[in-house]
Every structure is written in structure tokens, then in C-alpha cells.
Amino acid sequence: MITQSRWIGLALAVAAAGITVGLLGTVASASDIQELHRDRGAIRHDTREIRRDRRELRGDTREIHHDRADLRGDRRDLRAAYRMGDPQAVRDARQELRGDRRELRDDDQDRRQDRRELGEDRRDRRHDVRDLRQDRGELRRDVADRRGR
DSSP, rough: OHHHHHHHHHHHHHHHHHHHHHHHHHHHHHHHHHHHHHHHHHHHHHHHHHHHHHHHHHHHHHHHHHHHHHHHHHHHHHHHHHHHTTTHHHHHHHHHHHEEEHHHHHHHHHHHHHHHHHHHHHHHHHHHHHHHHHHHHHHHHHHHHHOOO
């Protein structure tokens, strides 16, 4: 009975020492762990931005398709106005055609801008992932140094 309690006491002492060393290693690198959490948060933020940019890009593309359909209809209306010979109808059709061309040009610029933003967000995310990998490596090295390996 006494030998069993010695073994249990010894095992508890070794476990306590291991836990203490593990906690000291973690406490000493708390700033490293905080940096890892910040990097993970930045990656999540960049991922949300990428999704938002893709959604905007799809919306801009949809608008461009609608604008092109409107232009086809405006050209049809202009041809019909020429056939009718009504100068006011021709003026109105030209005005409508100009307005829809302007909308198409604006939507196309929006899509280009959204595509640029998507590229920037992808680059940011790649940099954040690289930073996270570097921080993990530094943390592993720091913990190994503290444990004396």
C-alpha cells in the first residue's frame, strides 16, 4: 500500500512538473498567441471581403447584361422611329440610347473596380496567410527553445 502511494505521489509530482513547464512556456509566449489570433481574424476578414467582392462582381455583370438588352431595345426603337418619320420620336429614341450607353459604361467601370478590389483582397489574404504561417513557425521555435530542445 505504501509503495503504491509513493508511485502515485511520484506520478502526480511528475505530472505537476510537466503542467507547470507547459504553462510557463505558454504564458511566456502569450504575445505570440495573440499575434496568431490577430492573423486568423485578419484572414477571416479578408475572406469575407473576397466573398463580398465576388457578390458585387456578379451583380455588376447582371446589370451589364440588362443594360445590353436595353440597348438592343433602344436600337430597335430608333429604327422604328426612323421608319415612322417622326422627328420627336427619333430625338427621344436617341436620348434613350445615349442614357443607356452611359449606364452601360458606368456599370462596366464598376465591374472593373470590383475586379481590382477582389484582386487586392486576394493579395491581402495571401499575405495574412503567409504571416500566420511565419508566426506559427516562430511560436514552435520559441516553445522548443523554452523547453530546451
